[in-house]
Amino acid sequence: MGSESKLYSLAKEKIKVLLLEGLHKNALNYFNSSDYSNVECLKSSLEKEELIEKIKDVHIIGIRSRTHLTSEILENANKLIAIGCYSIGTNQVDLNAAKMKGIPVFNAPFSNTRSVAELVISECIYLIRGIPEKNYCAHNGKWFKEAANSFEVRGKNIGIVGYGHIGSQVSILAENLGMNVFYYDIEKKLNLGNAKSCNSLEELLQVADIVTLHVPENETTHNMITVTQLNLMKTGAFLINLSRGSVVNLDDLAAAIEEKHLNGAAIDVYPEEPTSNAGEFKSVLQKYQNVILTPHIGGSTTEAQANIALEVSEKLVKYCDIGSTIGATNFVEIALQPNLNKQRYLHIHKNTPGVLNKINKVFTERNLNIAAQFLQTDPFIGYVIVDVDSKEQNAEILKDLKSIPETIKARVLF
Numbered sequence: 001m002g003s004e005s006k007l008y009s010l011a012k013e014k015i016k017v018l019l020l021e022g023l024h025k026n027a028l029n030y031f032n033s034s035d036y037s038n039v040e041c042l043k044s045s046l047e048k049e050e051l052i053e054k055i056k057d058v059h060i061i062g063i064r065s066r067t068h069l070t071s072e073i074l075e076n077a078n079k080l081i082a083i084g085c086y087s088i089g090t091n092q093v094d095l096n097a098a099k100m101k102g103i104p105v106f107n108a109p110f111s112n113t114r115s116v117a118e119l120v121i122s123e124c125i126y127l128i129r130g131i132p133e134k135n136y137c138a139h140n141g142k143w144f145k146e147a148a149n150s151f152e153v154r155g156k157n158i159g160i161v162g163y164g165h166i167g168s169q170v171s172i173l174a175e176n177l178g179m180n181v182f183y184y185d186i187e188k189k190l191n192l193g194n195a196k197s198c199n200s201l202e203e204l205l206q207v208a209d210i211v212t213l214h215v216p217e218n219e220t221t222h223n224m225i226t227v228t229q230l231n232l233m234k235t236g237a238f239l240i241n242l243s244r245g246s247v248v249n250l251d252d253l254a255a256a257i258e259e260k261h262l263n264g265a266a267i268d269v270y271p272e273e274p275t276s277n278a279g280e281f282k283s284v285l286q287k288y289q290n291v292i293l294t295p296h297i298g299g300s301t302t303e304a305q306a307n308i309a310l311e312v313s314e315k316l317v318k319y320c321d322i323g324s325t326i327g328a329t330n331f332v333e334i335a336l337q338p339n340l341n342k343q344r345y346l347h348i349h350k351n352t353p354g355v356l357n358k359i360n361k362v363f364t365e366r367n368l369n370i371a372a373q374f375l376q377t378d379p380f381i382g383y384v385i386v387d388v389d390s391k392e393q394n395a396e397i398l399k400d401l402k403s404i405p406e407t408i409k410a411r412v413l414f
Contacts (some may be wrong), residue, residue, distance in 0.1 A: 013037045015320065016057055016079075021045050021064040023086050024302075026309035034317045045275060052076045060316055062086055063093075065296065066275050071097035081409070082319050084312040085329075088112060088299060089244075091217050095330035099381060102348035102409030104328035106315040110165050111307035112299030116242055117169035119298055120212050121177070123266040124153055126292065127238045128210065132264065136289040149236075149263065154178035159208025161201065161224075162243065163189045167214040171195045182207055186220075205232040210240065217244035227252040236263045242298040245269040254284045257291060264290035268298045323385050323413060332376035332383045342371050342387040344413040345397065349406040351382045359384055362400045381408065 012035045019027055022043040031039050045066040046054060055061060055077045062084040063069065069083065071094045083093055085107040093105050126132060130150045137144040158174045160167045163185040171181045171192050181195040184204040191197060198204040201224075205211060211233060215221045225239070225248040233239070239262060241248050250271070256262045267285060273296060274281050285291045299308075315327045323346045324336040349355050356375065363370055363386065372387040401410040 015059045016040070017060045017062070018042075018054065018058045019062040020067050021086075023062055023064070024305040024309035026306050027062060027086065027313045030310060030313040031317065034321070036317070048073070055080065060084065060320065062312065062316070065089075065092055067092060069093045069098070074098055074101055074103070077101070077103070081411070082106065082316050084316045086305075086308050086312050089217065090329045091244075093330075099330045100408070102381070104319060104325050104331035106312055106319070106327050107329055108308040108311040111311050112301070112304035113165045113169050115301040115304040116166050116214075116298040117173055119268070119294075120170050120240055120242060121173045123240055123292055124158065124174070124179075124210050124212075124238075127240075127264045127266060127290075128153055128156065130264075130290070132292050133289040153210075156180070156209040157182060157207055159183070159198070159204040159211045160195075160214065161185075161204065161211065162214035162216075163195075163197075164214060166242075167212075168192055170212060170214070201229065202232055205229055206234070208237060209234060210238045212240040213243045213247055215243050215247060217246055222246050223249050225249065225253070227255065230256045230261065233262065235261055238263055239265045241266070242268040245271045245273065250284050254288070257285070257288050264288075264292075266292035266294070268294045269296055321413070325383065332378050332381065334374050334376050334383060334385060336374065336385060339372075339387050343390050343394075345386045345388065345401060346409075346411050346413065347384045347386070347401055347404075347407065348409040349382050349384070349404065350408065351377045351380055352406050355382060355404065355406045356384065358404045358406075359386065359401065362397060362404075363388060366394075366397070 015036055015038060017031055017036055017039040019039065019041045028039055028041055052073055055073060057079060058077065059079050060082050061080065064086050069092065074094060074097045080103055083098060083103055083105045085093060085105060087107060088109050090105050090107050095105055098105050128151050134144050155178060157180045160170055160181065160183040163183040167183060171183060175181050175193045182198055182204055183195055184198040184201050215224065221244065230252055239253065253265060257265060270283060283293060285293060318324045322336050322338050323344065325331050325333050326335050347359055369389040370386055371389050374385040376383050398410060398412050401407065
């Protein structure tokens with residue numbers, strides 16, 4: 001790829017990449033192997049003011065969950081062309097603000113699926129065996145050896161809320177342990193193995209010995225589990241949440257633990273989380289010995305982080321190199337192949353009538369043949385890729401494209 005770098009309108013060594021929060025080395029290695037040498041890697045997130053100053057000169061930024069790219073911060077990112085969320089979710093980015101600035105956001109929605117599923121299964125075993133309380137006692141000099149309230153997972157009912165990539169992986173692992181799998185999802189899903197679909201969340205809660213949550217963060221899942229749902233669960237059941245912190249009302253969960261309606265819980269995500277390992281963590285659940293509290297590490301394995309670093313970096317480089325937006329979470333998706341024999345122009349604009357005609361006019365007025373054209377729109381933006389039968393770099397073309405009133409961003413490749 002190095003021999004082709006001269007074909008790009010902006011030399012790759014001038015494209016500034018900022019990678020925050022100690023991303024796996026695969027991220028840096030992939031950028032470097034793709035001839036992006038101007039890459040800065042930081043082990044931590046940045047405070048708001050420092051981030052605002054830093055992002056002014058950045059073309060590509062990679063973050064995890066601690067960095068929040070708000071509309072205010074994005075207002076200062078005038079050179080930014082792409083954002084990489086090295087995580088499953090993208091709730092740390094104002095997706096609409098990014099889109100309206102012509103900035104696609106890429107993530108890795110499936111790369112840590114196995115890591116999360118394995119932790120869920122281990123917590124099922126720990127909880128049903130009473131390990132958290134026994135572990136606490138042993139650390140404090142008490143020998144708590146008894147079989148009461150200690151069970152095998154084999155033959156128990158696990159209820160999976162959200163039967164997507166993670167939920168279905170939990171289903172497979174749980175069935176291999178001899179558990180009876182029940183699931184509920186708002187969309188029709190294909191049963192894996194002997195898993196049984198429930199018609200409602202209420203039905204699932206009443207049948208499950210262990211309930212595990214695998215849902216996204218949105219209006220429908222906010223406070224999905226409150227006192228009402230907890231009361232429907234079996235006495236002595238367990239709750240596991242490795243999805244999003246807003247899904248479970250922790251005060252209501254604490255009350256259910258206090259009243260011994262539930263025998264325990266495992267929580268990995270919280271409504272408010274420290275922004276760094278130096279921050280103080282507080283939770284209403286900290287006083288309960290039968291509750292497992294982990295610091296948002298469901299997907300934090302070496303294997304998962306290595307896969308995420310590679311997947312997101314590949315998407316960012318592909319977009320920067322050829323304009324492909326496949327895998328973008330906030331953007332129209334267009335799959336493209338490299339085109340080394342044409343001049344490629346990328347134009348992101350507000351979706352209003354007549355823009356495509358204005359774009360085409362820029363080329364037809366110069367008697368340039370449009371060899372290929374791709375367009376995708378949503379209600380707010382349009383994304384046009386134009387391949388022209390010309391290898392001549394023409395700054396006036398790009399200038400004219402940018403002067404179209406509806407233009408959000410425009411750049412030229414090759």
